[in-house]
Amino acid sequence: MRQLLPPGEDQNPLDVYDQPRPTPNNRPWVMANMISSLDGAISVRGTSGGLGNPADQKVLGILRSLADIILVGAGTVRAEGYRPPRTPHPEAAQRRVARHQAPRARLAVVTGRGDLDSQAALFADHPPEDPLPLIFTTSHGAAALGESFVGRAEVVALAGPRVDPDLVMEDLHQRGAGIVLSEGGPSLNHQLVAAGLVDELCLTVAPLLVGGEGPGLINGPILESLEEFELAGLTTEAGLLFCRYLSA
Template sequence: MGMVASVDGATAVNGRSGGLGGPGDRRVFRALRGVADMILVGAGTVRAEGYRSPRTSDDVVARRLAAGRAPCPRLVVVSGSLDLNPEAPLFADRPDEDPPPVVATVASAPPDRRAALEPVAELVACGPNRVDLTGLLAVLDDVGAGVVLCEGGPDLNHQLLAAGLVDEVCLTISPRLVGGVGGDGRSLLAGASLPMPTRLRLDRVLTEDGFLFCRYLVS
């Protein structure tokens, strides 16, 4: 899981995470994407952040190809309702050489939305009424996704942690105070308290220009 948050735990400024970042955070962001096979993200984050097909630098592409991996990680969007615009840049501006994004949904998703997205995405039904994240990760593992990077949002983060599906948390702490944490889903985790607090072990921490870049392992 890779996230950026303010000192008081907010993950967005005016609805987007960019206001919290800096040059160092963007380097960490690119590095995490560079080692991922799949990027898992909620539909709300896709809409808010204006997601596009993931890109990596030429040297990262070369290293990935030399290791027998795809040149770029593939995006996996979680959306039970399929509330996604098929004309959004993620779908409409996808480079021809890139595979379409995967959209993990449910069997009961609206048929009209399914029909609209099928030409531009690979739809995978994981559960009847709620996306089964354990089943989804098993499907991704079956197709060779050894490293799955979750980029949020807070609802998806909560579901993954509650299900015990997170191995590590890469958290950038931005030297900012935002306020309003917990309102409008702007914290790291949305929803009720976890069944049990998730214990983290600090593996390493780096700093630059007031930012802390923390890597935690889930105990």
């Protein structure tokens, strides 16, 4: 991976992203990871896979290896066909051990309506040695999920008519999570940004023009207060541009 900013020699991608991260007060550090085309598209025919390549998948694996929790919206789980997180490659796994983290990140799904399928691979093929996936939902969503998720997920019904991201982070903090990796989609990204919870944005820019009228990185009303980020790192590999931003 070639480092562009700050200028330097070729870097081990693990070293690029395995940086010290402070712990905010009473909540985990939140990283958001997304991929976008040159014209701002985040998917091709409904999934992000058409934008990336093996270099992007490698960075995704590295970011997952840093996280305690992988947070994702229900729509993205369905569209991308999510499966249980895999064991990181050996060097990343060794670093997790050194940081006293679990062997793999735990996956947490956000759904207000409880519109998830208990037969999906994420829940049905879950490794028995790992903690069950978390589902953050409302009381209405928990009722919709019913009994079909017993033994397949831990359902957390939060107070209020919608899933409050602050309550999600409070719960994850109480579970000991230090780093949360949000993988979207754009609606979840909007909720996190609007709540001032995104500390770091890892954005992959693909050298493609897609067109269409799909959502961008965040999907929702114009933010009351614009969120400013500072470019902390810029690298490139296999035609992709990897941008690392920190909240200003």
